[in-house]
Amino acid sequence: MNKFAMYGKLIAHPGQRDALVQTMLEAADQLDSMEGCELYIINVSENDPDVVWITELWRDAEAHAASLQNENVLALIQKCRPLIAGAEPIKLRPVGGKGI
Template sequence: MTKYGLHGKLTATSGNADKLAAILLEASRLVSTAKGCRLYMVSKDRSDEDAVWVTEAWDSKEDHDHSLQVAGVKELISQAMPLLSGRPEKGQELEILGGPGIR
């Protein structure tokens, strides 16, 4: 059975990447207990000081979609939106075939 993955870049307004990353790390903590969450990784881009990347692995797209209902997630999204330099770009949807930690 394949898994569902997302990989996306969020660009903060100048000087707000650390604030954005902190919000996303809090989101990571909240969704880490959601059904089907295998990975929610937040990364800073070494070549773009305003970019924050999120990489997610889920058992299914449905599990990912349900994670948006986890208590506190919508509030974090509303905190993050004003820090973005524009609308979030649609991330890459991935079909995860396997790897360490992916069962």
């Protein structure tokens, strides 16, 4: 299996989580038509009021890398920067299961 997966943990500055969620939902809209992006789910943490988790699944690493060259995606990443205190990606290799 050649798919690329990642959990993106984003730590918002205090009080900025909801603004960050809105911007990430805009990013998800941009990715709706992007071929190769299979999952881009925005979650909030049940335990930490500042944390947003993004569930990503891509056809392959190339599709993921290409998205980071997309003008609209780059503009949204810039828009998010002032809202983000930290980011911790968890890189995964999917092997199978339901929904993949």
